[in-house]
Amino acid sequence: MNQQRLSAALPDDRISALADGLLRGDEFTSAMRQLADDDEARAQWHCYHVVGDVLRSGALGNARGDMDFLKRFEARLADEPVPVRLTTPDKVELIGQVVAPRRGPAANADLFRWKLAAGFASLAAVAAIGWQTLQLQFQAPTDAAAVMAQEGSPASVGGFRQVGSDMVPAPEVAMSTAGNAPVMLRNAQLDELLAAHNRAVGGAALQSQVRLLRNVSVTEDFSR
Amino acid sequence: MSDTPETPSNPEIPQIPEGPALATDSDLLLVQRTVAGDQRAYGLLVLKYQRRIERLIGRMVRDAELVEDIAQETFIRAYRALHQFRGDAQFYTWLYRIAVNTAKKSLVDMRRNPVISENALRSGSEDDETSVLDRELSTDETPETVMAAKEIAETVNAAMASLPEDLRQAVTLREIEGLSYEEISEAMNCPIGTVRSRIFRAREAISAKVRPLLENQSGKRW
Numbered sequence: 156m157n158q159q160r161l162s163a164a165l166p167d168d169r170i171s172a173l174a175d176g177l178l179r180g181d182e183f184t185s186a187m188r189q190l191a192d193d194d195e196a197r198a199q200w201h202c203y204h205v206v207g208d209v210l211r212s213g214a215l216g217n218a219r220g221d222m223d224f225l226k227r228f229e230a231r232l233a234d235e236p237v238p239v240r241l242t243t244p245d246k247v248e249l250i251g252q253v254v255a256p257r258r259g260p261a262a263n264a265d266l267f268r269w270k271l272a273a274g275f276a277s278l279a280a281v282a283a284i285g286w287q288t289l290q291l292q293f294q295a296p297t298d299a300a301a302v303m304a305q306e307g308s309p310a311s312v313g314g315f316r317q318v319g320s321d322m323v324p325a326p327e328v329a330m331s332t333a334g335n336a337p338v339m340l341r342n343a344q345l346d347e348l349l350a351a352h353n354r355a356v357g358g359a360a361l362q363s364q365v366r367l368l369r370n371v372s373v374t375e376d377f378s379r
Numbered sequence: 380m381s382d383t384p385e386t387p388s389n390p391e392i393p394q395i396p397e398g399p400a401l402a403t404d405s406d407l408l409l410v411q412r413t414v415a416g417d418q419r420a421y422g423l424l425v426l427k428y429q430r431r432i433e434r435l436i437g438r439m440v441r442d443a444e445l446v447e448d449i450a451q452e453t454f455i456r457a458y459r460a461l462h463q464f465r466g467d468a469q470f471y472t473w474l475y476r477i478a479v480n481t482a483k484k485s486l487v488d489m490r491r492n493p494v495i496s497e498n499a500l501r502s503g504s505e506d507d508e509t510s511v512l513d514r515e516l517s518t519d520e521t522p523e524t525v526m527a528a529k530e531i532a533e534t535v536n537a538a539m540a541s542l543p544e545d546l547r548q549a550v551t552l553r554e555i556e557g558l559s560y561e562e563i564s565e566a567m568n569c570p571i572g573t574v575r576s577r578i579f580r581a582r583e584a585i586s587a588k589v590r591p592l593l594e595n596q597s598g599k600r601w
Contacts, residue, residue: 168575168576168579171575171578171579171582171583172575172579173405174405175405175553175560175578176404176405176406176408177405177560177575178405183408187412187417187420190419190420190423191417191419191420197422197423197426198590198593198594199586200423200426200427201426201593202586202589202590202593203582203586204426204427205430205531205589205593206535206554206582206585206586206589207554208430208431209531209532209535209536210535210539210550210551210554210555211554211555214434214528215430215431215434215528216527216528216529216530216531216532216535217430217524217525217527217528217531218430218528218531218593219527219531219592219593221426221429221430221593222426222593224425224429224447224450224451225422225425225426225429227451228422228425228451228454228455229418229422231451231455232418232421232422232455232458233418235455235458235459
């Protein structure tokens with residue numbers, strides 16, 4: 156019996172737990188009812204928060220007029236309409252009751268992964284086709300250049316050909332097949348420029364560097 | 380703790396995910412109840428944040444009555460816009476912005492009025508919130524209110540010092556360090572239920588000494 160009296164005398168810790176956001180379900184609902192009906196409970200709520208504010212910052216200790224402030228405010232609030240009634244009054248008690256499950260992996264997660272893999276595969280296929288198309292485009296002018304080289308360009312001797320009075324590397328026209336590395340084109344105008352430079356710097360200085368040339372802007376129409 | 384009832388999910392009621400509860404979860408729940416028609420739930424939010432809001436406004440406005448008027452107006456404006464609060468940010472952050480805007484609007488309105496009390500306006504930088512006595516005494520704080528705040532602060536500190544070590548540690552970790560119950564449980568190596576009990580008992584012990592001070596001069600604000 157003494158224990159029953161003792162447990163009955165022990166104050167309820169729900170207000171403390173509510174202040175820490177701990178309550179859910181029936182506990183939350185009953186705590187809200189208690190706070191709505193019991194001034195003592197509201198005073199308890201107020202005091203807990205004063206203590207917390209003072210512990211964090213002594214500057215917020217002036218709390219004696221708080222309840223009067225609240226009374227004046229509630230009188231003013233009584234004239235305010237409820238902003239937007241999202242739910243009917245009988246469902247007020249549901250607030251805090253319904254708890255959404257913790258978010259876990261989606262039910263269609265596996266399906267999503269398969270779709271992702273399929274998307275990447277499609278992208279890779281498109282990229283491969285596009286790359287091969289680009290290679291074929293580069294091959295066409297190369298073939299024409301090979302014909303032109305055979306028919307009309309200066310003869311090449313040992314990898315070099317005569318341009319004016321100088322020997323410059325002959326056009327490297329590679330016969331490529333589909334899937335090989337990009338074709339390297341030579342431009343006659345560029346070769347003449349190189350020859351001129353070659354003469355200026357004394358001949359062999361550039362020969363090894365000429366082969367390093369890669370990106371040549373082809374402006375001539377090799378289809379003619 | 381009892382099982383939550385199996386009720387159909389109501390799309391109108393924003394739901395709080397299951398899991399470790401945050402302090403701000405209680406704010407969101409109180410907001411939800413307020414929007415659902417429980418105005419007393421909003422009163423709990425007012426009690427919780429009123430002092431901080433008044434202190435914030437007091438940095439911008441000197442006049443004591445004006446500070447309270449602006450604070451009341453802040454809470455009213457927040458109440459009217461409550462349905463817009465989604466819980467993406469903390470409730471106090473949202474309230475803070477409303478308070479600043481309300482105070483600024485009041486200052487603008489006052490400046491338009493040719494009859495302006497110079498004492499009503501305050502200029503200068505914001506002060507640190509940590510020390511009352513270090514700040515210059517202004518018209519929104521009378522010597523009585525300063526002494527009252529000091530008395531409450533001293534009482535709280537003395538009550539804390541007299542607490543048993545486990546209770547003091549629990550409430551310190553919660554109120555000052557801001558740890559969750561789960562984190563405190565881990566730090567103190569005890570069950571969450573024990574953490575809840577210790578924090579409650581610490582608060583009760585401190586409140587027992589502070590509440591007489593709060594009720595003693597109720598109504599004598601200034």
